[in-house]
Amino acid sequence: MNLKKSLVIIILILLVDQISKIYIKTSFILGEAHDVFGWFKILFIENEGAAWGTKLSDLLPISEPVGKLILTIFRIFAVFGIGYWLWDIIRKQSPKTLILAVSLIFAGAVGNIIDSVFYGIIFDHSNGQVATLFAEEPYGSLFHGKVVDMLYFPLVDTTWPDWVPSWGGQRFRFFEPVFNIADTAISTGVGILIVFNKKAFPKEEDKKEAVADQNV
Numbered sequence: 087m088n089l090k091k092s093l094v095i096i097i098l099i100l101l102v103d104q105i106s107k108i109y110i111k112t113s114f115i116l117g118e119a120h121d122v123f124g125w126f127k128i129l130f131i132e133n134e135g136a137a138w139g140t141k142l143s144d145l146l147p148i149s150e151p152v153g154k155l156i157l158t159i160f161r162i163f164a165v166f167g168i169g170y171w172l173w174d175i176i177r178k179q180s181p182k183t184l185i186l187a188v189s190l191i192f193a194g195a196v197g198n199i200i201d202s203v204f205y206g207i208i209f210d211h212s213n214g215q216v217a218t219l220f221a222e223e224p225y226g227s228l229f230h231g232k233v234v235d236m237l238y239f240p241l242v243d244t245t246w247p248d249w250v251p252s253w254g255g256q257r258f259r260f261f262e263p264v265f266n267i268a269d270t271a272i273s274t275g276v277g278i279l280i281v282f283n284k285k286a287f288p289k290e291e292d293k294k295e296a297v298a299d300q301n302v
Contacts, residue, residue: 087182099193116212132232190275197268205231
């Protein structure tokens with residue numbers, strides 16, 4: 087896979103990711119949900135932290151704004167690192183499986199960085215109202231934006247039987263996380279690296295075959 091194909095993948099993912107986030111942000115109130123199917127809902131939430139909503143301020147003795155700033159800066163450095171990795175493997179004509187996976191991870195990381203860096207200065211808040219794009223009174227500041235999530239797949243939504251110790255009578259849901267297109271791209275890229283590890287990182291004797299695949 088060459089640089090041009092990688093850029094096409096990245097741009098397409100970023101377009102779909104940002105269009106979907108802007109639509110949700112300007113059409114839904116925070117916490118609003120709509121059923122698509124019984125097992126798939128659009129649920130608008132905002133993530134101020136890292137994966138699973140974890141905040142640095144929950145782990146370290148620092149304020150939420152400082153924790154958010156540190157997290158955003160860390161994400162920016164991570165994006166530059168992934169970008170360099172992608173450029174390097176394309177330059178070295180690495181297997182297209184590896185280039186595809188890293189392209190997906192890079193696109194997803196950039197997609198969420200856009201939210202973290204810019205959304206705080208272009209949107210107003212979504213609490214009890216539909217947000218406005220390029221609002222006169224934005225909800226945050228540069229580097230303090232919240233990541234928009236909306237894809238929710240409660241594949242199982244039931245109650246534990248009363249006879250189950252500790253959890254009897256409590257509600258059980260699977261799959262609980264709410265995520266976005268960028269998260270999906272990152273997870274898919276990581277999944278490709280795990281499942282197709284031998285193709286992504288071939289042994290020395292397989293490298294000639296991998297290089298030949300680049301020219302197909």
